[in-house]
Amino acid sequence: MVQRILLLGGLFLALFYALVFLPLCERVSALELPVGQSWANLLRTRLVGTTADGLNTSPLDLHLRELELAAARLGTLSNTLAVRLGFSSATEAKMRRSFQLVDYQNERQLRQEELLASAAAAGVTVSPQVWNGYPEYSTDMANPELLWGHLTVAHESAMLAIRCGITNLASLNARPPRPILQSEAGKPIGFEMPVTINATGPWQAVKRFLASLPVRQGDPLPLGLPEISPNKPVLYLDRILLRKDVPEKPESARIEVRITGVRFFNP
Structure with missing residues (x-):
């Protein structure tokens, strides 16, 4: 009985060697050939080259x-763009600090008095709806510090309209x-x-107002535009x-704009 088991076991091993192990070895040998060629190509890419300034260096290092x-x-360009699109340093500093409601309410009142x-x-009529439209704090705000920037956008837009010659703020x-998402x-x-x-x-005042929206202080001012805050x-x-x-009043225009x-957050 034991001899029969040993005989069958030996026969099984022989068949496994012939039918499984040897074909696997041949497949491994076949796969080694392209791997070896790829490795040789990689080594060839490490050959020393010469740059325009005469320094010898590897192409991969170059x-x-x-x-x-x-x-x-790209980092320098991103920083320049962030400065260009951002708020003044004073407004940015307020948005970076912990939000204080009393400070914001005082600032909001001061800006409204300045507009008034x-x-x-300038002899401009201001509707009561304008005062109610300035950004206000609410308890459900996820980012109340953004109120400082939002107040600046609202106030500077209204002040710009007055400087450009708008006669009525309705x-x-x-x-x-609104969040800006990359994905x-x-x-x-x-x-x-x-x-x-x-x-x-x-019409001329409306044109000046629209042309002044993207302009910051220090930018070249086209003829006819007001001084920028x-x-x-x-x-x-x-x-x-x-x-x-x-x-x-054919020379007068009514305008509704969303500005x-x-x-952007600091990277």
Whole structure:
């Protein structure tokens, strides 16, 4: 009985060797050939080359340095763009600090008083709806510190309209901030702060207002544009509706615009 088992076991091992092990060895040998060729090609890429400045270096090292240089330039461009699109240093500092409601309410009141004085000096009519449209705090806000930026967008937009010659501010409405997403599931990289303004004024004043929205202090001013406030950020025109005011005033236009300021988070 034992001999029969040993005989069968030996026969099984012989069959396994012939039918399984040997074919596997042949497949492994066949696979080693392209791997060896790939390895040889990789070694050939490590041959020393010469750069334009006469330094001997590996092509892979050269490509790595080129990628690092491109990444550094991209970082510099991103920082420059963030500064260009961002708010003034004073507003940014307020948004980085812990939000204090009393400080914000005081600032909101001061900005409204400034707008009222400027409107009175320029002979501009301001509807009560404008004062109610300035951004207000609510307990359900996830990012109350953004109120500082939103207040700047609303106030500087209204002040710009007055400086451009708008004769009537009918309404101002600060819309809820909108997150800027890189992807559907990603975290926001910043926020848009939209404000809607309804106003009336001469066509030339409306044109000046629209042309001044993206301008910051220090930018070259096209002829006819007013001086720009140091606190004014870059403002984007999101939506616009233009129409004639009344038939008796063909030179007057009524404008409804949605303006957006942008704040990106620091990387």
